[in-house]
Amino acid sequence: MPLTMTTCPFPTDDDADGDTLHEECGVFGVFGDTDAAIHATLGLHALQHRGQEAAGMVSTDGDQFHVLKGGGHVSEIFRAKRMPTLQGSAAIGHVRYATSGGTVMRNVQPLYADFAFGGLAIAHNGNLTNAMVLRETLVNRGCLFQSTSDTEVIIHLIAVSICSKVEDRIIDALRQVQGAYSIVALVKDALIGVRDPKGMRPLVLGKLDGSWILASETCALDIMGAEFVRDVEPGELVVITKDGLTSHRPFAVTRPRFCVFEYIYFARPDSIVENRSVYDARKAIGRELARENGVDADIVVPVPDSGVPSAIGYAAEAGIPFEFGIIRNHYVGRTFIQPTDKTRNLGVKRKHNANRPVLEGRRVVLIDDSIVRGTTSMQIVDMVRQAGASEVHMRIASPPTIHPCYFGIDTPEREKLLAANHSVEDMTRILGVDSLSFISLEGLYRALNIEHRDAKNPQFCDACFSGDYPYQNPDLALRTRRPSVFLHDQGSDVS
Secondary structure: OOEEEEEEOOOOOOOOOOOOOEEOEEEEEEEOOOOHHHHHHHHHHHOHHHOOOEEEEEEEOOOOEEEEEEEOOHHHHOOOOOHHHOOOOEEEEEEEOOOOOOOOHHHOOOEEEEEOOEEEEEEEEEEEOOHHHHHHHHHHOOOOOOOOEOHHHHHHHHHHOOOOOHHHHHHHHHOOOOEEEEEEEEEOOEEEEEEOOOOOOOOEEEEEOOEEEEEOOOHHHHOOOOEEEEEOOOOOEEEEEOOEEEEEOOOOOOOOOEEOHHHHHHOOOOOEEOOEEHHHHHHHHHHHHHHHOOOOOOEEEEOOOOOHHHHHHHHHHHOOOEOOOEEEOOOOOOOOOOOOOOOHHHHHHHHEEEOHHHHOOOEEEEEEOOOOOOHHHHHHHHHHHHOOOOEEEEEEOOOOOOOOOOOOEEOOOHHHOHHHHOOHHHHHHHHOOOEEEEOOHHHHHHHOOOOOOOOOOOOEEOHHHHOOOOOOOHHHHHHHHOOOOOOEEOOOEEO
């Protein structure tokens, strides 16, 4: 199958502290649309929060495939002069957050390969926990890998499948993998979407006039005025052709374990995720946080932007005024001067500035979504103190993050997680706050309208809080036994 490919260089990145949890990526697909590449670009713009390191798109006109990839933001890659290269009425796209050392062009998705049946492009949100085990088997079988992405494992499994139909090859491949995945795939005459049996990552289905759309979140539909049809169900595979959509249920039925952190941080607040408004969910989390961990104070201040909805809920429940005591600079950009020892700790002030007239002399409840390493939180607290706050009480809209994630979220190793190695009392001292409290795990479930967490079969994946992982991790054991052979940056890159 003929292929044209355009690549763009990677810009310098300056995400120095790495003190936030990063969602690995977002996916988008459209079929039967004369403006497929334009609408895919709009969809990727809306999903930019899910990955800012790199983006790519593959389109097809039914004969030839066209690829455009690059490092940076969507607006930096899909410029007007490059868009004519993305011809055709079907396209898939991907935005990516890369783990340390993983941002190289060969890892930027969608990945494309030629098969006996023709070309296939694939984009993946999530992480496979047996990718290295499968990779070793495939390499021993003679497969040659071009990237360090676990997504390429799926491509090779499709290649060696003895099934005849494309969707059957994909099913055959996915029956061998384990972990989290929401996938969009493109062949010359079909768009395919699939979620893992536990539905850990989101994928929604939409329509725009006569075209079908697959996207990680509903906000990608809203940007172009598309209609939200429904969520792709856990374990469901949909095939979209010129004749319409067909649905398949090829995997064994299991209890869903959707990632609860989508409600806390990852999804955009204006999205509807699994039939819940993310914005309403975050406000409800804030209200529950106030009920569990109230404190006498003068104002409630969010750490922008992710702490805003929870702070609104907290303030309303506590009867304390909500104020923007910290202002975020939305125009920082991706490049910046290299820090010196003297200026290294000023990074947080590039993105946030204290609103002194609001904070001075006030007792402040500071609301944030989570604490990872704690370095950014320390700097934020110090900034609020320097602005004259008389007291700073930090309230966190998630339980303590004490376990790493293996399913597509860039989480530090456990020894680098502040809450995994320190008590709340210790963290209070380390962060320099007057008090520190987290919402309880049960409180988080209550905020999401679930009366009790089922300890035997949790309704969400909450492993980063509980250590109750929905899948085993064969790669972890392999990496421990053979560290010199398999080096794994947590997330979707394996090398």
